[in-house]
Amino acid sequence: MQLSHKPINISAVLATATCALLGVTAAQAEENTELWKFDTALMYYGETDRVTAVEGVIAATKDFGDEHIFSGKLTIDGLTGASATGAVAQPTAQTFTRPSGNGNYEIAAGETPLDDTFHDTRLQLNAQWTQPIAQDLRASGGLQFSNEYDYLSFALNGSLAYDLNQKNTTLSLGLSYALDTIKPEGGIPLALATVAFNPNPEQEDSTEFEDNYNSTRATDSDSKNTLDVMLGLTQVINRRLLMQFNYGLSTVDGYTNDPFKYLSVVDEQGLTQSLVYENRPDTRTRHSFYWQTKYAMDFGVADISYRFATDDWKIDSHTIDSRLRINLSDTTYIQPHFRYYQQAAAEFFQPFMQEGETLPEFASADYRLGEMTAYTLGLKYGMELDNGDELSFRLEYYQQSPKNAGFDEPGVLQDMELYPTVKAVIAQVSYRF
Amino acid sequence: MLANNTINAFSIEAKNDHYCGRFTAMASPCELLIETQDHELAQQLTLLAWQESKRIEHKFSRYQKDNLLYQINHAIGSPVVIDDETYRLLSFAQTCYELSDGMFDLSSGILRQAWLFDGSERIPSTQAVNKLLPLIGWSKVRFDHKTIQMPKGMELDLGGIGKEYAVDCVAKLCQLKAPDTSIVVNFGGDIQVTQPRKNQQDWHIGIESLADEKAAIKILKIKNGGLATSGDARRFLIKDGVRYSHILNPKTGYPIMNAPRSVTVAAPHCIQAGLLATLALLHGQQAEAFLQEQNLQFWCYR
Amino acid sequence: MQSKIVKIFASLLLIQLASCASLGVQPWERDLLAKDEMALDAEKLDLALDDHIYFSKEATSGGRAFAGGGCGCN
Numbered sequence: 001m002q003l004s005h006k007p008i009n010i011s012a013v014l015a016t017a018t019c020a021l022l023g024v025t026a027a028q029a030e031e032n033t034e035l036w037k038f039d040t041a042l043m044y045y046g047e048t049d050r051v052t053a054v055e056g057v058i059a060a061t062k063d064f065g066d067e068h069i070f071s072g073k074l075t076i077d078g079l080t081g082a083s084a085t086g087a088v089a090q091p092t093a094q095t096f097t098r099p100s101g102n103g104n105y106e107i108a109a110g111e112t113p114l115d116d117t118f119h120d121t122r123l124q125l126n127a128q129w130t131q132p133i134a135q136d137l138r139a140s141g142g143l144q145f146s147n148e149y150d151y152l153s154f155a156l157n158g159s160l161a162y163d164l165n166q167k168n169t170t171l172s173l174g175l176s177y178a179l180d181t182i183k184p185e186g187g188i189p190l191a192l193a194t195v196a197f198n199p200n201p202e203q204e205d206s207t208e209f210e211d212n213y214n215s216t217r218a219t220d221s222d223s224k225n226t227l228d229v230m231l232g233l234t235q236v237i238n239r240r241l242l243m244q245f246n247y248g249l250s251t252v253d254g255y256t257n258d259p260f261k262y263l264s265v266v267d268e269q270g271l272t273q274s275l276v277y278e279n280r281p282d283t284r285t286r287h288s289f290y291w292q293t294k295y296a297m298d299f300g301v302a303d304i305s306y307r308f309a310t311d312d313w314k315i316d317s318h319t320i321d322s323r324l325r326i327n328l329s330d331t332t333y334i335q336p337h338f339r340y341y342q343q344a345a346a347e348f349f350q351p352f353m354q355e356g357e358t359l360p361e362f363a364s365a366d367y368r369l370g371e372m373t374a375y376t377l378g379l380k381y382g383m384e385l386d387n388g389d390e391l392s393f394r395l396e397y398y399q400q401s402p403k404n405a406g407f408d409e410p411g412v413l414q415d416m417e418l419y420p421t422v423k424a425v426i427a428q429v430s431y432r433f
Numbered sequence: 434m435l436a437n438n439t440i441n442a443f444s445i446e447a448k449n450d451h452y453c454g455r456f457t458a459m460a461s462p463c464e465l466l467i468e469t470q471d472h473e474l475a476q477q478l479t480l481l482a483w484q485e486s487k488r489i490e491h492k493f494s495r496y497q498k499d500n501l502l503y504q505i506n507h508a509i510g511s512p513v514v515i516d517d518e519t520y521r522l523l524s525f526a527q528t529c530y531e532l533s534d535g536m537f538d539l540s541s542g543i544l545r546q547a548w549l550f551d552g553s554e555r556i557p558s559t560q561a562v563n564k565l566l567p568l569i570g571w572s573k574v575r576f577d578h579k580t581i582q583m584p585k586g587m588e589l590d591l592g593g594i595g596k597e598y599a600v601d602c603v604a605k606l607c608q609l610k611a612p613d614t615s616i617v618v619n620f621g622g623d624i625q626v627t628q629p630r631k632n633q634q635d636w637h638i639g640i641e642s643l644a645d646e647k648a649a650i651k652i653l654k655i656k657n658g659g660l661a662t663s664g665d666a667r668r669f670l671i672k673d674g675v676r677y678s679h680i681l682n683p684k685t686g687y688p689i690m691n692a693p694r695s696v697t698v699a700a701p702h703c704i705q706a707g708l709l710a711t712l713a714l715l716h717g718q719q720a721e722a723f724l725q726e727q728n729l730q731f732w733c734y735r
Numbered sequence: 736m737q738s739k740i741v742k743i744f745a746s747l748l749l750i751q752l753a754s755c756a757s758l759g760v761q762p763w764e765r766d767l768l769a770k771d772e773m774a775l776d777a778e779k780l781d782l783a784l785d786d787h788i789y790f791s792k793e794a795t796s797g798g799r800a801f802a803g804g805g806c807g808c809n
Contacts, residue, residue, distance in 0.1 A: 011729060017529070018525070021525040041781070059780060174801065228797065228802055239760050292799065374792075374793065
């Protein structure tokens with residue numbers, strides 16, 4: 001018998017003959033092939049009196065055979081509401097000029113200053129390709145693009161995973177590089193420059209304010225590079241237990257400031273005299289150690305993880321995350337979720353600056369860089385529908401409790417709430433098909 | 434109520450996360466793995482599988498004298514009325530005959546009168562083989578939707594596709610009966626999975642290893658589709674150090690030389706896999722090359 | 736049809752009985768580990784959404800996955 005003399009594909013002809021013999025149609029046979037799988041979610045995140053966000057995600061995965069897998073994801077989120085500026089509350093009402101220089105807003109006595117001009121829509125696209133490249137060796141590469149009004153990010157990643165010990169052990173190495181560019185309205189403010197205040201925002205041509213404002217601006221845009229390296233070890237312990245250990249090194253180089261964050265400069269009585277823009281070091285090196293374990297029980301799955309992270313900004317953090325899936329029936333489950341987070345303050349964090357004090361090289365009053373604890377409590381309910389699709393609902397409560405990392409509070413600030421609690425509700429609907 | 438002899442014909446056993454039904458048919462151990470906790474369903478499916486296997490065995494076995502195949506093989510040149518199922522099987526055989534350039538031939542079973550593959554060194558004489566060659570030739574078989582007619586002395590043997598066909602038929606019936614249940618039909622290593630399991634888990638099936646007599650059982654992992662094995666683990670002759678495979682060339686009447694000892698092929702349907710494995714063996718030395726050309730997942734042991 | 740067949744074959748794996756390992760399981764003992772909910776990235780979307788929230792509200796990111804950039808929210 002000769003090979004390759006006939007152009008016809010023997011297995012294709014045989015497949016047709018088989019369908020005729022068994023009385024099945026080709027379409028029925030096709031049902032067995034891997035189709036696109038979609039994962040969608042709509043999430044609402046709402047803080048009391050602050051930010052509200054709505055985020056929609058569509059993720060699609062397709063196995064092209066032999067573990068050649070493509071996955072893509074589209075994320076759109078809309079953000080509105082008010083965000084803490086870093087300025088301190090005062091016993092009298094305060095007036096601030098908006099970051100763009102256009103108009104003023106008022107903050108009542110005793111209230112934490114929030115800038116309510118945050119409206120943004122973000123679009124993010126991800127694409128990832130994974131395939132085996134040798135026996136027990138998988139490679140994966142991906143791109144990420146994210147764009148919002150004043151921010152643009154482009155990232156690429158690549159990783160290798162090596163299975164050994166009958167796939168009971170997997171070693172992985174990953175690299176990721178991201179280039180982020182920020183272009184805030186009005187330009188990039190100068191580090192620690194005094195924030196310009198416009199006493200007469202209604203006045204059409206306030207050249208004095210414009211000159212002041214422009215003198216605080218350096219450039220239109222700035223950027224940062226982020227390089228991540230990740231080493232991972234996944235180990236099957238026994239029939240029910242699985243563990244993962246990751247070490248991550250992340251270095252950031254470039255513009256790390258938040259151009260919308262201020263520090264209040266207060267006098268001895270604690271009264272605000274002026275505002276300055278924050279300034280953070282232009283590099284940051286982070287190390288993270290992550291351990292996750294999953295345990296299969298007869299009635300569900302326990303998932304516990306712990307993360308320790310430390311960096312050269314002196315922010316150490318501990319995170320414990322746990323989920324317990326409890327199967328209620330063959331097709332339904334509930335899953336309580338608990339997360340606890342604790343971080344130390346960055347070494348340059350200070351809730352305000354004092355008049356007459358020498359200007360530090362770096363300073364930020366962004367509470368997200370201060371000492372805090374946070375916890376999340378949540379519950380998820382999932383059900384598999386008759387057609388095999390999965391529908392789930394998730395409701396969570398998230399609370400951040402910033403803490404005083406040992407700063408003295410002069411005069412009136414002792415009566416002010418400098419570390420207000422942030423409370424948020426997360427609601428999510430997911431559908432998988 | 435089931436008759437007593439029916440109950441004894443098969444057994445059902447509850448396993449960790451599935452039921453296992455067992456019986457014997459076509460001289461093979463037959464096994465059904467059913468992803469269910471429902472004893473009643475397992476019993477019904479196993480009964481159904483057993484009945485269907487026995488039906489096919491009875492209709493197409495060449496060891497029975499009261500069946501359709503016996504009528505066809507003993508018609509002495511006159512036409513025999515056939516049913517639709519037989520017509521479909523004959524049409525399938527026709528396609529295989531054409532695809533293999535005449536190497537796959539249902540009428541070649543008659544060579545068994547000369548060749549006895551018992552592991553001995555009894556090679557038949559050239560005359561004995563040549564005497565049979567005129568009785569081989571699928572092209573001499575005439576059939577249509579209603580009848581089949583072939584020259585006197587010729588015989589058809591469906592042994593090459595019967596078991597795989599039965600596996601597919603049983604799988605199809607099981608899927609009709611339990612459309613949401615993943616079921617493995619395993620007739621002595623010829624396997625069909627009706628649909629993937631609920632959690633995309635693999636089915637783990639222990640099958641007799643054809644490749645290595647020392648490792649008697651190997652574990653097969655399968656999610657979906659069909660799988661079949663062809664080989665000559667126990668059916669061969671050895672003379673002067675030369676291994677004569679039981680895969681015979683219908684054109685010469687002699688074994689195909691340098692064929693792999695066993696070929697396992699994965700395909701959407703068991704019978705497809707079985708045919709591809711058989712065609713690969715018929716390619717002898719070029720079995721692997723043939724399979725590679727077909728873009729198939731396969732395992733060859735030499 | 737050929738590509739269809741190839742896709743179906745992707746879901747088929749054959750493995751040989753191999754020697755015992757001290758840590759881990761034999762391939763046929765993976766029934767529980769093979770469940771979707773036992774995958775480390777089960778609920779991938781939930782985890783990604785959570786990562787995004789905490790990335791924008793806390794000073795630490797990454798650990799499970801890359802810490803990396805991508806959003807002006809921090």
